[in-house]
Each structure stands twice: as C-alpha cells, then as structure tokens.
Amino acid sequence: MNICTLSKMMKDRTDYVTLYRIAKAYYLENQSQFRIAKEENISRPHVSRLLSKARQLGIVTIKVEMPNQMHVDKLQDDIQNLLGLKKVLLADVSNEDLRSPQKIARSIATLAAENLMELLGDANQVGVGWGYTIYQTSLMLPKAKLGQSVTFVPLVGMSDESNPYLQNNVIIDRFAEKFNASSYYTSLPAYYERHSTKGKAERDRYSRLRQRWERLDAAVVGLGPRFKNGDFLIREASEEYKQLIAGSEVVGDILASFFFENGTLLDSHEYYEQVSLPLPRLKEIRNVICLAGGTEKVPGLIAAARNGYIKTLITDINTAQLIIRKIQDGESEMA
Helix, strand or coil, rough: HHHHHHHHHHHHHHHHHHHHHHHHHHHHCCCCCHHHHHHHHHCHHHHHHHHHHHHCCCCCCCCCCCCHHHHHHHHHHHHHHHHCCEEEECCCCCCCCHHCHHHHHHHHEEEEEEHHHHHHHCEEEEEECCCCHHHHHHHHHHHHHCCCCEEEEEEECCCCCCCCHHHHHHHHHHHHCCCCCEEECCCCEEECCCCCCCCHHHHHHHHHHHHHCCCEEEEECCCCEEECCCCCCCCCCCHHHHHHHHCCCCCCCEEEEEECCCCCCCCCCEEEEEECHHHHHHHHHEEEEEECHHHHHHHHHHHHHCEEEEEEEECCCCCCCHHHHHHHHHHHHHH
C-alpha cells in the first residue's frame, strides 16, 4: 500500500467522523449551523454542504411520516369514495387485538357509541339489528337525550339462543334507555318453518311490525361473514339450510339475509319465512349505519356498500386497508 492510498483512506475516515459529528450536533443536539461553524472553525456555507453530504452518504436519513390522524382521515376518505358511502369512521385496533374478533368488535363499538347520536341526526324511527358489535355498542352508549319522539324498532325477530347479542329486545331496551327514547318490542321469532301456521295474534303482530318498518328513517345494523362450516348464528336453522349457505357463493349477511357479491339475495323461502327487514327495504332507508370489521367481513362490506345496503360504515383501520387492497387487486385482475 503506497503513501497516497493510505493518506486517502485516512482522509475518508476523517471525513466520515467529521460528517457524523456535525450531523449529530445539528440534527440531534439542535445546534445552529453558525455555532457548528464556529466550533469547527469553518464557514457556515461549508457546514451546510457537509450536512448535505451526510445525507447523500446515508449518515443522515430523513423519514417523513404522515401524522396518524391525517393518515386515518385520508383512509376514511378513500373508503368513502371507493364504496360510495356518505361517511366512514375508523377505529384504531392494536396489532395484538387484531387476533381477536371480539376485541375488534369492541373497538368498533366504542367508536360507534361515541358518534351514534350525531350520526342519527334528526331520525325519529330508528331500526336496530342484532349481533355482538351492536350489543357491545348498546353497553357503551353514553347517556344522551334524543327525546321521547324517537323510537327504536327491532329489525329482526327473536332467537332461541341465550346470547344477549341475539336478543333484539334487550338491545332495543338499552338503546332507548341510554338515549331517553321510546322502544318498540317484538315477541316474534326470527324464523318460522316454511309451512307453519301462524295464529291471528301472530299475524297481527307481524303486520304491526312491518308497518313500523315502513316508517323507518334510520337503521343500525351489523354484518356477518360468509358462513363456512362452523357455528351458525341461529340455532334454529336446519342442517339443510346450513349446507345450502355453505355451498353457495354468498359473501355475507345483514339481518340474517345472505347476499352475493352482486347484491342478489340467497333464496331461503323453501326452508324458512324470516321475520326480518327485507334488504330491498333497507336500501330505501336514507341513513343506514353499519358496524362491522375483521378480515372475513371484507367481501361482504364491499358488496353491501356497492349495492346500497349501507350508507355509513364504522369499521377499523386494518379492515379499511384490506378493503382497499381487495378493490385494487380486483381492478388489477380486470386490467
């Protein structure tokens, strides 16, 4: 090794040490370039050039990150525009909690409870669905006052299940209590056997419930994922009906009505008569707020929004990102 090569290596090493020292003083210790120039006995423009060189050589890396709320706001706008929704709200769920559907649901419920009064606006007749997320929302609602002129109405009949989140009257009662509003109850089951005979009292109750549905100006609903081979939401459902759903291409359900990607409904009339708000009627309601999140619900949420079943979506950030990715992947396949 000759003297010139050795001298160059020593100079390069000195340069790196100097660059590190100056960069550290400026970026980490918040010293001014004038002070650094004085300490190093060089000019201020020379300090500026050395800082620029430190960035070029990777001694300094500058990372610009969008603040979290700005990121959330942009994500909400993107989902709103992609799905044609009126409003989107996103709950922040930790990576650890993403492993638990219940924790995702509770995070969404917390956000929903904080915003529901504002979202309902001037609605007078509010339909309420069932499910874990809506039930959790009913527990978390703060005391407010919509007034006795507001009535909460069940959108689906009762289940034989003991789970409170499938007992619509329980959920309705909590909503009415928290909002100091009125409630309308039903004792009708969610499903009737197709050829079962209803007495006059039952027919009258069903008629009155349908009349209530015609006056709805807002609704709060959940969304279920595509049924596979696990537990079915409704215990009363027959094995034939479960097999029909499992073997179909449905992407989700709202109010126990299963639908396909194009929005058409799975025909269940051969098996049951459902006591639930028909989804075509749900489309007509001007303010339908959907509370749902999780990987398995992404196809259903996209289909529900694009086919007009929901108008406002409260979900979580991860689900929103998955929705965007799925839409982009679909567009790429079509290109």
